[in-house]
Amino acid sequence: MSNFPEIPLAVLLATVLTTHFWFRNFEPRAYTPVVIGVFICPVAFAISLLYHGFPPLFAVPLSYCAFHACLLTSIVAYRLSPFHPLANYPGPWIARTSKIWTFWKSLDGKLPQYYQRLHAQYGSIVRVGPNELSVVDKDLIPHIIGNHGMPKGPLWEGRRITPSKDKGNYSLIGQRDSGRHAQLRKAWNRAFSAEPLNDYAELLFSRANELALSLGNAGRDRRNENVNIAKWISFFSFDFMCDLAFGGGSNLLQEGDKNKYQENMEDGLLLPALTMQIPWLAHILQLFPVAGASTRALGAFAVQRAKIRSSQPAVQKDLFYHLVNNTFDDEEASTFPLIVSNAVLAIIAGSDTTASVLSNAVYYLLSNPTDLKRLQDELDETYSAFRDGLIPIEPDVLAKLPWLNAIINETMRLQPPVPTGLQRAPERGTGGKMVGTHFMREGTAIQVPPYVLHRDPRYFSPDPEKFWPERWVKDGKDTNIVLDTAAFIPFSAGPANCAGKQLAMIELRYVISLLFSRFNMRFAEGWDQRRWEENLKDRFVMAKGELMVDIQLRKSG
The missing domain is CATH 1.10.630.10 (Cytochrome P450)
Known part of the structure; x- marks a missing residue:
């Protein structure tokens, strides 16, 4: 009996790491894999505890609590580790750990201003989620949303509040x-x-x-x-x-x-705006x-x-x-x-x-x-x-x-x-895509927030925060005015x-x-x-x- 803790511990670690690896590399799009991963996998640890004499009223709750605590620790540790594909991109540590953070920041409707502060602090490419980047480099726009860009990103699955059995x-x-x-x-x-x-x-x-x-x-x-x-x-x-x-x-x-048509439309904006952060x-x-x-x-x-x-x-x-x-x-x-x-x-x-x-x-x-x-x-x-x-x-x-x-x-x-919702991701099954000199692995979401891009002094100056229509009529006539239309995307771009x-x-x-x-x-x-x-x-x-x-x-x- 002296070695009984090692076996349940080994079972726990094995199920946690297997579940983490599975979800990380084969993101589920149906309920069955999620149910198996979240509810069935801890059963192996529970059986191991029962086998070693733990009472059921203790073994079952412990197995589920320990499994999910260890799984959460494993996920967070990996997302913050240097082994993550996006580890080299700067961004707030809390955003790296979970999209719950941007869900929270979206509640007050001021996500564009938050992204603007992030880009001012970290630069043109910021990691805003575990597997998501925000980009305000106009030279990368053609590779993201342009004619040679990528298809829509996962946020669009998060905007489908009403079910449809026919993806067509x-x-x-x-x-x-x-x-x-x-x-x-x-x-x-x-x-x-x-x-x-x-x-x-x-x-x-x-x-x-x-x-x-x-x-x-x-x-x-x-x-x-x-x-x-x-x-x-x-x-x-x-x-x-x-x-x-x-x-x-x-x-x-x-x-x-x-008939509350307009009211329903306006009321219906909030929920998809939140769930698109956590599809x-x-x-x-x-x-x-x-x-x-x-x-x-x-x-x-x-x-x-x-x-x-x-x-x-x-x-x-x-x-x-x-x-x-x-x-x-x-x-x-x-x-x-x-x-x-x-x-x-x-x-x-x-x-x-x-x-x-x-x-x-x-x-x-x-x-x-x-x-x-x-x-x-x-x-x-x-x-x-x-x-x-x-x-x-x-x-x-x-x-x-x-x-x-x-x-x-x-x-x-x-x-x-659309202030922030221009998100793209590499085509499924391709493995990834080169975006300029950056390789974006499949499963990475990249967004271009127009609100931030349009206020970037590299592309619009002087006074990028000021309403100044004169910049559009003096463009090309005044060398002190910077107006880069390649960074102006109010209607998005590409196909x-x-x-x-x-x-x-x-x-x-x-x-x-x-x-x-x-x-x-x-x-x-x-x-x-x-x-x-x-x-x-x-x-x-x-x-x-x-x-x-x-x-x-x-x-x-």
Whole structure:
């Protein structure tokens, strides 16, 4: 009996190291391996203890506690050791040990600012997780998200709060398989080619003019002297994206959010923003219907609208029309669920992103009256009839207005629509990929946070933290200005960039022109403008607070 402790100890160490090696090299994507590793493996240690005379009430709890304590110690020790593949990359030790740290830092929505501080301290490449790097070196961007880059990273699995048994029905934005993504992207590219864009523009113009009328009515209503323009912009954006996706179905500008569509979408941002830091957590949450209730409610609305839309002839050529008529050659997924998932993508990705840029543009212009005056002068000079009626729409003309486009670019530089979520990883089964001079082993996630990159003084100076549209019109004319467009990625880059980029730019130009040609605005009296940036939260897209303004129709000259 003198040697009985050695045998249970050997069994414990063997099961712990085997489990650690297994999970490290063969990351499970199903529940069975996890159950075996977490619940079955400790049984061997328990049997060993029972064999050596330990009472069951002691042996069983001890086996599970000791196994998991030793497994946790083994994992942490390896992640902090010089033997880890990312050991040579600097970063806070606590982030090296577990993604629970970035989960925690994501709770307040200020992860972009945290990453910015990390890069200021550690340099261009920072280890922000056990197997994750954050990179703000513009020379490495083509190798990460460019045409010769990598497919989507594991955070996308963490954003799937609602279950799907058919990976073929994953929407374009969440598709990690590069071949499948390329197949899905073909239909999207055709759906956003020149002819469909003209169809969408008509939908846009109608809804934007409705926004202007609603704001005019709100501004004239003396019962509500102040207007939360961020709310109205969100209503417009949601209505327009429903028009785009399903040919209608939402009328928030007229009726308000009585069915809580906008509220569900905003409430549904938080949970995926957290679980994308710990992807396996999303798989567990999928088992509980209460989790992601807001996302499921929005999905139910989309399914309902898709059924209505598919049962009716096309009144106008919306996104549904173009996706159906560019049906994927697909034996892996049925067309209807695929169309629905991609239509939901259009509503969420298109609505929140453009609404945040538009609201931020309003904030920055009202914070900088000189820049606002210059914009209104440019608009008035271009369209003499601006102040007497609605804009005569000429998207090509708007695209050539230097100050308008400088305003938009500078807004997206400071507050990119997706602040930190551009993550990629080497293709599964390849073993890894060279990123410049760095070899990234398979299983390593690499992200490029636009919020940090866009504020890097190496690429944008002087005053990278300041709203200064002048940098975009003086580029190349002033040797003291640094503006490196290779580091400007508000729509991502490469084959997985924003499919609706051109439509988004048409929308941004048109709505900003419409608002500031028709209205004079200022911050509402007594409203603390500092609250705006304080209330911006990174929820993959940017979540917003109130933007209270006093709004009045401009007087004709």
